[in-house]
Amino acid sequence: MKILVLGLTLLTIGYYLKSISQNVFExxxxxxxxxxxxxxxxxxxxxxxxxxxxxxxxxxxxxxxxxxxxxxxxxxxxxxxxxxxxxxxxxxxxxxxxxxxxxxxxxxxxxxxxxxxxxxxxxxxxxxxxxxxxxxxxxxxxxxxxxxxxxxxxxxxxxxxxxxxxxxxxxxxxxxxxxxxxxxxxxxxxxxxxxxxxxxxxxxxxxxxxxxxxxxxxxxxxxxxxxxNETAFFWPTWVEDHLKWVHTSNEYDFSNQYAYHMWFTRGYNKYLRRLTPTLIRNVETSFNKVVRRFLNYLPVNFNEEIFKREMIGENR
Structure with a gap:
């Protein structure tokens, strides 16, 4: 009897997991x-x-x-x-x-x-x-x-x-x-x-x-x-004072956190959209300093004229 109950229990668990896998999201x-x-x-x-x-x-x-x-x-x-x-x-x-x-x-x-x-x-x-x-x-x-x-x-x-x-x-x-x-x-x-x-x-x-x-x-x-805690991924936040702090000052230190959510929807038009590799390399802000190293992965033949073409596409 115990073996039968155990078998039925395992069968039920297996069916449950299968149903989640197949049905929770198509x-x-x-x-x-x-x-x-x-x-x-x-x-x-x-x-x-x-x-x-x-x-x-x-x-x-x-x-x-x-x-x-x-x-x-x-x-x-x-x-x-x-x-x-x-x-x-x-x-x-x-x-x-x-x-x-x-x-x-x-x-x-x-x-x-x-x-x-x-x-x-x-x-x-x-x-x-x-x-x-x-x-x-x-x-x-x-x-x-x-x-x-x-x-x-x-x-x-x-x-x-x-x-x-x-x-x-x-x-x-x-x-x-x-x-x-x-x-x-x-x-x-x-x-x-x-x-x-x-x-x-x-x-x-x-x-x-x-x-x-x-x-x-x-x-x-x-x-x-x-x-x-909040400083792991999501600090500074999307409030305007924080966005301004990150993109116009040189005061915030990102070195102790894993990541930073850039709050694209909130900050794109005012802060993120204008960024170019040249601006990131030459303007001292908290944001620019922490992302500069990733510009090393741009292709050697990169030309910032691309930005102009991409912006035209965005504004159509």
Whole structure:
């Protein structure tokens, strides 16, 4: 009888895991299965739980936002600092820009599904579509997810030994866990619980499921998540005083943090859009000083006239 009960229990667990894998987010049959062969358990050192795989999400974008110099700078910083065994770029359609062509030889393109719903709940907001793609990627492969505007300054090697890791985002009157940086083993318990809560997803609530909900879950399931303080990834924040501090002063020191979320949506038009390699090399700001080293990865024949052509394309 005990053997029968044990067998039924294992069968139930197996069915549950299979149902999560197949049904929580609809699987894309066109996924490059060769990636599965190249990323195996043999690539993970002893006791390391998280494979050193980078993930980026680029969902179908009705606004046709370009892949810019800032995105190239962020991806270059991560690839050259973390030195992943693989960098997976999950996209519906590949971007068309000079900067994407520069980074493309260093990545593997994975066809992402077109996200329209989660558990029957409609998904229309672009950022929420990206949330689904990133969580699906971490669930299936494990690894390190980064937004396309996250600069990386230090290796993440010491963060690969926990099941799941996120960092605090602390802004006036709000504290959360920002999903612009997530580190996870495949099917981490915290991630599984988080995904299950998408049964109650509301597309009109901008950041509850992506920032506030994981923070609330971390208080309830603290043994399943490693929470880093706000200076790990998300400091300075997106408030105007902080953006000005980073881009117009020479006072902030990034040396003690793993990464910096550049807050592309908040800071692009006023601060990030005007940046060029020449300006970064010659103007002393906190931001420029910390990213200069990544300009060494520009091609030797780089010509800043490219910026003019890219800007014309952006303004059409």
């Amino acid at each position: 699987q894309d049959s066109s996924l490059d299965r060769d990636i599965d062969n190249k990323i195996s358990i043999n690539t993970i050192p002893n006791r390391q739980k998280v494979p050193k795989i980078l993930h980026y999400a680029y969902p179908d974008d009705p606004e046709n936002r370009p892949f810019t110099f800032i995105h190239w700078l962020a991806m270059t910083s991560a690839i050259e600092t973390i030195k992943p065994v693989k960098t997976l770029f999950h996209c519906v359609h590949e971007p068309e820009s000079y900067w994407y062509q520069l980074i493309k030889p260093k990545i593997s393109v994975v066809k992402a599904r077109i996200v329209t719903e989660i558990f029957g709940n409609p998904v229309k907001v672009l950022q929420h579509k990206s949330d689904v793609i990133r969580m699906e990627a971490l669930r299936d492969y494990g690894g390190i997810y980064l937004d396309l505007d996250v600069l990386v300054f230090k290796p993440f090697d010491d963060l690969l030994y926990d099941d799941f890791t996120m960092g605090i985002e602390m802004v006036p009157n709000a504290v959360g866990l920002c999903n612009a940086v997530m580190i996870s083993r495949p099917f981490a318990p915290f991630l599984t619980r988080w995904i299950e809560q998408y049964k109650y997803f509301d597309d009109n609530d901008y950041n509850y499921h992506s920032v506030l909900l994981p923070y609330n879950l971390s208080k309830k399931y603290e043994d399943d998540i490693h929470v880093l």
